[in-house]
Amino acid sequence: MALTGIQILKMLPKTNCGECGIPTCLAFGMKVAAGQIEIGECPYVSDEVKDTIGEASAPPIRTITLGSGDTAFKAGGETCLFRHEKRFENPTGLGVMLTTDMAAAEVDGRIERFNSIRIERVGVLMKADIIAVKDSKGDEGAFTSLVQKVLDKADDAKLVLISDNASTLAAAAKLCGERKPLLLGADSNNREALANLAKEQGCPLGVRGTNLDNTVEIAEQLLNDGLKDLVIDTGARTMKAAFEDNIAARRAAVKKKFKPLGFPTITFPCEMTDDPLMEVMIASVLVAKYAGIVILSDLQGDTLFPLLLERLNIFTDPQRPMVVKEDIYPVNGPGEDSPVLITCNFSLTYFIVSGEIEGSKVPSWLLIKDTEGLSVLTAWAAGKFGADLIAVFINKSGIADKVKHRELIIPGYLATIKGELEEELPDWTITIGPREAGHMPAFLKEWKPAA
Numbered sequence: 001m002a003l004t005g006i007q008i009l010k011m012l013p014k015t016n017c018g019e020c021g022i023p024t025c026l027a028f029g030m031k032v033a034a035g036q037i038e039i040g041e042c043p044y045v046s047d048e049v050k051d052t053i054g055e056a057s058a059p060p061i062r063t064i065t066l067g068s069g070d071t072a073f074k075a076g077g078e079t080c081l082f083r084h085e086k087r088f089e090n091p092t093g094l095g096v097m098l099t100t101d102m103a104a105a106e107v108d109g110r111i112e113r114f115n116s117i118r119i120e121r122v123g124v125l126m127k128a129d130i131i132a133v134k135d136s137k138g139d140e141g142a143f144t145s146l147v148q149k150v151l152d153k154a155d156d157a158k159l160v161l162i163s164d165n166a167s168t169l170a171a172a173a174k175l176c177g178e179r180k181p182l183l184l185g186a187d188s189n190n191r192e193a194l195a196n197l198a199k200e201q202g203c204p205l206g207v208r209g210t211n212l213d214n215t216v217e218i219a220e221q222l223l224n225d226g227l228k229d230l231v232i233d234t235g236a237r238t239m240k241a242a243f244e245d246n247i248a249a250r251r252a253a254v255k256k257k258f259k260p261l262g263f264p265t266i267t268f269p270c271e272m273t274d275d276p277l278m279e280v281m282i283a284s285v286l287v288a289k290y291a292g293i294v295i296l297s298d299l300q301g302d303t304l305f306p307l308l309l310e311r312l313n314i315f316t317d318p319q320r321p322m323v324v325k326e327d328i329y330p331v332n333g334p335g336e337d338s339p340v341l342i343t344c345n346f347s348l349t350y351f352i353v354s355g356e357i358e359g360s361k362v363p364s365w366l367l368i369k370d371t372e373g374l375s376v377l378t379a380w381a382a383g384k385f386g387a388d389l390i391a392v393f394i395n396k397s398g399i400a401d402k403v404k405h406r407e408l409i410i411p412g413y414l415a416t417i418k419g420e421l422e423e424e425l426p427d428w429t430i431t432i433g434p435r436e437a438g439h440m441p442a443f444l445k446e447w448k449p450a451a
């Protein structure tokens with residue numbers, strides 16, 4: 001049962017020292033209850049309290065980590081059924097399947113496409129995350145050499161190792177070391193051996209059921225064996241079954257706190273159809289409906305891109321605008337006579353404006369002011385993009401050392417603050433820029449510094 005902020009407050013020192021970065025213990029307790037901060041951020045709580053609160057405030061879908069360090073991949077951690085209730089936490093992992101009976105050229109091609117299909121959009125690098133390696137021949141030597149190839153050729157791939165043989169999985173898991181793969185899968189026959197292997201290697205374990213009931217049975221036994229980090233494959237190999245199982249599992253975990261299903265799911269559109277377009281369609285349904293990991297048969301730019309975009313849309317926190325860092329951004333190699341423009345740090349605005357400047361080929365300095373992700377007019381109305389704040393930013397930004405002139409181009413929508421800004425920045429001439437970014441190239445081509 002989740003604890004409330006008040007219940008958590010009772011276990012805190014109540015000194016309001018602020019060392020956690022939050023001014024009061026009550027505010028800290030509320031944030032812990034909302035899952036916005038870890039209890040360990042307060043240096044004064046005992047390990048006992050950490051365990052009690054950590055367990056009680058844990059999300060109903062456990063967070064599972066593949067790999068280690070800053071680049072680790074996380075699945076699960078979800079707390080709600082619908083994004084508008086709060087937000088979705090960890091984007092579905094997209095992966096590609098390699099099997100030991102595949103020709104070497106096909107394996108190399110899939111690894112090459114895993115490495116090369118990377119797309120940047122609004123400052124976010126979009127790419128596949130996982131390579132699944134399957135022991136389809138029951139051949140330990142072939143399996144370990146395929147795993148070694150992936151380790152050598154795909155530096156940032158997270159691994160899912162698939163075999164029902166404990167010693168085969170153990171040999172491959174040892175090769176992976178700190179890259180901590182998901183070991184799949186524990187079924188009714190090999191459960192005990194794989195549980196011991198997962199504990200020994202410190203890796204998450206995949207449950208491989210024949211249906212949802214069988215998955216629950218195996219997960220319950222693994223929980224009793226003391227395993228905590230599980231991923232579940234309900235055995236569904238049709239879109240309908242996978243869709244239904246994902247929804248049943250999420251509902252049971254979130255609404256009923258049903259522990260055996262409180263784990264991210266792994267799904268295999270690659271084993272549901274031979275039609276590549278149908279496979280992507282199935283994958284898109286499973287990204288939308290709760291899959292923690294989706295494994296595809298191959299990666300192609302034209303089909304992976306829509307999936308990556310769908311994932312970006314679904315897993316972007318609707319309550320938190322995407323932002324870029326407050327800074328001076330040089331566009332087209334500007335110099336001391338180049339125009340200086342300013343806008344807000346809402347990332348969509350930044351990418352549209354910087355794209356238009358880049359397209360104009362006019363070397364320019366683009367100043368991005370932190371407006372907490374609000375767009376120009378909204379930020380101005382909220383008091384985050386007023387003349388006084390812009391003046392403070394201009395003076396501390398260092399732009400005056402980069403240009404000889406003193407002319408600042410402000411967004412057309414901020415025309416009303418021109419006079420006020422001239423008072424705040426008496427050394428600068430304020431010029432009103434275009435209202436629409438699309439008019440920027442023509443404006444910049446005409447621009448000359450004020451005499």
Ligand code: SF4
Binds near residue numbers: 014023
């Ligand atoms: S560090 Fe701990 S004691 Fe200090 S304000 Fe935060 S919660 Fe309270």
